[in-house]
Amino acid sequence: MQTLGDDIVLLALGREGRVRQPEYLRKIVSGSELVRLAAARRVAIVRKRIVVLDATSTGDPLLDAALVDIRTSRHAPRSVKWVARRRPHLIESYLARLSEVGVLRAERRSVLGLLSETKWFVVDTARAADARARLDAIVQSTGPVDASQTTFAGLVWAGYLHFWLYPGREGRPDRKRLRQIARRDHVARIVRAASKREP
Template identity: 35%
Template sequence: MGRSRRTIPEELLLLALDPATGTTAQPQSLDLGLAGAQLVELALAGRIAPDGDRIAVVLPRPTGDPTLDSALELLRRRGSPVRAVHWIGGPRLGLRQTYLTHLERCGMVHAVAGQMCGVLPTTRYQATDTAISREIKARLDSAIRTGVPPDPRTAALAALAHAVGLGKHLYPGNEGRSSRSRLRDLIRHDPMGGLVAHAVMDVQNGVAAQPRRAPVATASGPGAGRQPASRVAAEPAGVPAQPRHGSMARVGAR
């Protein structure tokens, strides 16, 4: 994958960077969003595809982006499609820092060393060219303002921005309420972005989404209809079954 175009994880992180403080908004949910953004980017590159509420590798060939290729290899090693909610909810230690370091290496941000309480060392990141962040946000603004269906990349970025809670960072206060609502509505314009965005929100809500199964035929006669028409599939070991909170395959606003 060439470097002529920024990836969705990079754009999501640039949107989250606060130019005043050098910190990222919604840091905990942002980590989930970056993992989801990798899935969207790999799908746009033709490496993976949705399979119901699961993600399947369809072309294991490397993209040329080391961070994306690492995620692609992990997916390939699974050997079978993995649920998006389980992938996004898995450990992603250091993913945000990996992308911050990458953006610094590309010259899009620079690190500023500091201290917290005069003792603990900290690092903040400032955008070197705020025009890049403004251009990214302008694409979202245009989609919100015009109502014209955005391109898949912008639609997916909007879906992820909403899912990780960046709406109140990008469009704060009461005056931004309608923009936040329209940002949420952009989820429906990209199926993969919508799938991943709902997975991110399900992980934040502590929900392990379950696929629906076809109704089980029941015998006729006395007592017919008293048995449940369907059963919930068991979760993999170590993942407790939880109530269904909405279909991940559904693409729509929450």
Template identity: 35%
Template sequence: MSTLPQELALLAYDRTTGRERTGGYLDLALGGAVLFTLALAGRVDLDGKKVRVLDPAPTGDPVVDERLAALAADKPRAPHTVVERFARKLTETVRDGLVADGALRHERGKALGVFPVNRYLQARGGIGDETRVRLASAVRTGRTADERTAALLALVAAVNLEKAVFPDRETRPDRKRLKAFAEAHWVGSATRKAVANRRGASAAVASGGGG
């Protein structure tokens, strides 16, 4: 069975172009997916304004367990900070694992015949398509069948991935509805804050560079 970070990564890559669609925030979304995994498994929870480890026992997923061990050895931190720390090198780890498993196919090419481009394409009818069907059903009915589906919707909202996940404008949920999913759980809110912080820092650098 695929993990929550794997499902999210498959949602993030365009099925036609193989390009990543989060605008550069996939690592943070995956960091949120790891934190969601730990929260749903009862390994961590929010204690006041800090994330605390309730149970350091491994989950069985090496990617998740490596970060759980680091969190247990660290002092309690704000949720968005945990997302940012979890995000380090996470895109490569999850993506390369999907390539090794055959869920993604890595193709190298050139844009305009000059610039190197990496594409990650998934098979039709694979895990990514199954996940999209599940999310579409949740949005259509207004009910999620499980906490994992709700977590995915929260992460989709956090990185503005809805256009990639719901390409049909007629069936795409509006931002207000998606925002409700994102804010329904503290991990979703933490991921949104981590994204906002990076976006703000990038804007500040751009503004300073233009002065």
């Protein structure tokens, strides 16, 4: 659960170094933060609104930033609206953290001599493979899955990453399994509702 946001960002990276569907990814990562804050008993969802229970630090700077964003909202934010909210540089912050610990390598490149873009390449292939293997194990399971597995699979489905990770006709059974699992997860439903809003 502690690496949930990082795992999802890793899964969203293409071989060419670009993030797939960044607007959807932003909502998945926000959903992962909501799950982790609830698990840490910092927040609860009450009548579709996020209520702060404990404003003390979690020890994770990115998660703490999410908690501050919720706490400083004028009113307890609606869960779907908060997940859909634009939070500048959210994904870049996760990418930078993965780069700082040696999981990714950032390459800044010039485009047509005018614009520049940063591409992110996996250096720690074992770390990325572990995230994918855990997701594959959930998808290929036939029996019950635990709460953390349900959330992981549910978030991947909710932000439409499953179309990239399990493409085509051969991926259809895996996508179906993800959808079945996701339907049991409350936060996955929140993220899917947020993903249907205008990016």
